[in-house]
Amino acid sequence: MNVTRYDQAPQYFPENHFDIRCVRLQGHEAGPAQSLWIGVSTIEPGGHTTMSASALEKHYVVLAGELTVQTEEGEVVLRANDSCRLAPNEGRALKNRSSAPVSVLLAMPFA
Template structure:
């Protein structure tokens, strides 16, 4: 078992994330993982990400507050315990338009190992 205490979770610094604190709970520098990694982002009021896409799917769960998820199809507000899935290659931007910090859980698959 690998336990990561939230207060000890390693911080990481993704590009194009503004007024946000991102930590990893499992995978990468937070410990071993075979199929996915988990992270939590705290988004301050006015915080956001730029519109961008990743090669793998993303799953978000809002743990606290309100987060607006923008895609090419429009924008949806997610509240506590609401979730969404973004397909591989689907551009997205996150926004916290409220006056309170928001927390969002991120789950993403790990890259597949290269064949040897």
């Protein structure tokens, strides 16, 4: 078993993320994992990512707050316990348009 305490989770710094704190809970520098890694991002009010895509699918689960997810097809607002899956190479931008932080769980396979 590998336990990662949230307050000790290693922080990482993805490009094109603004006013967002990202930590890894499992996988990569947070410990062993075979198929996927899990992280949590805290997005401050006004925080956002630029529109970008990766070759890997992504799964987001909103833990608290309200997150706007924009794709080429439009945008959707996710609230606590809502989730979305982004396909490989599907562009996305994340935005916190609210006045409170939003907390988002991210699960991704390894490259």
